[in-house]
């Protein structure tokens with residue numbers, strides 16, 4: 381199994397979810413995070429004044445998938461999360477050695 | 493080393509902690525997350541009206557463990573987190589290449 | 605690629621960021637977490653009374669890095685996060701199989 385993790389714009393989470401559902405993905409975990417990338421945070425106009433914003437609010441999305449689905453899920457997230465502006469995010473894939481569904485005790489690909 | 497990650501019901505975190513302590517596990521990190529599984533979120537009665545709840549509040553639990561302890565810790569979390577109802581959660585295991593205790597600089601299994 | 609994850613004192617996040625910037629690291633994700641280590645949470649004086657605090661607020665820091673940078677980034681975080689007191693935190697390294705920059709579709713080390 382794999383874990384596909386994405387840090388995306390908060391405004392793109394619904395698109396990401398819909399594109400995963402369209403692929404048949406049936407679970408997801410999200411959390412509030414903050415971060416910066418190559419622009420080191422950004423400068424915003426707020427109430428007429430310019431403020432340096434050091435970190436930007438983002439949403440982390442995590443999806444446990446079977447090996448064969450990892451690439452497709454990665455691409456679907458990238459596509460759904462893209463607005464074309466800086467700060468659209470990162471997606472990465474990490475290995476998972478075992479998974480268990482708590483209620484039933486099912487393991488491995490059955491548990492996803 | 494391994495990282496055992498669980499997304500569990502908020503109401504089961506104390507049971508999880510106690511079962512880990514009983515095993516001799518001496519550290520844990522938790523965070524608020526939201527998610528859905530095969531039921532795609534659920535329908536709840538709230539103030540007499542039926543609302544579609546798209547994501548459900550959960551707690552993520554992470555435990556760094558030595559290789560030999562990973563299976564036992566996984567099983568302890570599954571057992572402590574189980575209420576028998578849908579939404580009880582997922583537990584998974586991922587590889588960890590190195591660990592350092594910040595205060596002392598100890599590394600590897602000494603750092604856990 | 606690697607993911608360097610740290611759970612550190614909230615008061616050390618700025619030092620961690622500065623030391624990473626000095627190394628040329630150009631991105632980071634942070635999140636609020638809670639946890640305990642070998643002291644099982646700690647005892648604090650609050651408004652004159654002694655309270656048992658079971659979990660302590662910490663910040664999780666995550667940094668995607670190229671393989672060759674992982675050790676240096678790990679050491680920089682450990683050094684910047686260290687106050688010398690218990691609870692200074694843990695840092696660990698996990699393998700990452702692929703990374704994509706959402707806006708451009710760049711992959712691998714180009715995406716970091």
Ligand SMILES: Nc1ncnc2c1ncn2[C@@H]1O[C@H](COP(=O)(O)OP(=O)(O)OP(=O)(O)O)[C@@H](O)[C@H]1O
Pocket residue numbers: 387388414415416417418419436438465466467468469470630631632633634666667668669705706707708715716
């Ligand atoms: N190297 C990194 N390590 C960890 N998290 C990162 C890293 N780079 C970016 N992130 C996370 O992803 C979020 C979005 O990053 P962002 O899309 O700005 O990346 P970028 O490389 O600057 O690309 P772009 O030029 O399109 O803005 C950041 O706010 C941060 O949370």
Ligand SMILES: Nc1ncnc2c1ncn2[C@@H]1O[C@H](COP(=O)(O)OP(=O)(O)OP(=O)(O)O)[C@@H](O)[C@H]1O
Pocket residue numbers: 406407408409410442443444445481482483484491492499500526527528529530531548550577578579580581582
């Ligand atoms: N494939 C997945 N990827 C990432 N997180 C998931 C996945 N499936 C479930 N989760 C997380 O685990 C939480 C609990 O999932 P849940 O226990 O409902 O799984 P399930 O497979 O639907 O099992 P059950 O039939 O027992 O409800 C979700 O709210 C979500 O945060």
Ligand SMILES: Nc1ncnc2c1ncn2[C@@H]1O[C@H](COP(=O)(O)OP(=O)(O)OP(=O)(O)O)[C@@H](O)[C@H]1O
Pocket residue numbers: 518519520521522554555556557593594595596603604611612638639640641642643660662689690691692693694
């Ligand atoms: N085994 C572990 N698994 C997951 N998270 C851990 C573990 N140990 C510690 N942590 C996280 O790191 C934070 C800081 O831990 P801490 O620095 O107290 O570790 P420690 O081993 O007790 O070292 P020290 O003796 O220096 O306090 C904890 O609050 C928790 O969030």
Ligand SMILES: [Mg+2]
Pocket residue numbers: 416417418419420466467468
């Ligand atoms: Mg950017």
Ligand SMILES: [Mg+2]
Pocket residue numbers: 528529530531532578579580
């Ligand atoms: Mg479910």
Ligand SMILES: [Mg+2]
Pocket residue numbers: 640641642643644690691692
């Ligand atoms: Mg401690």
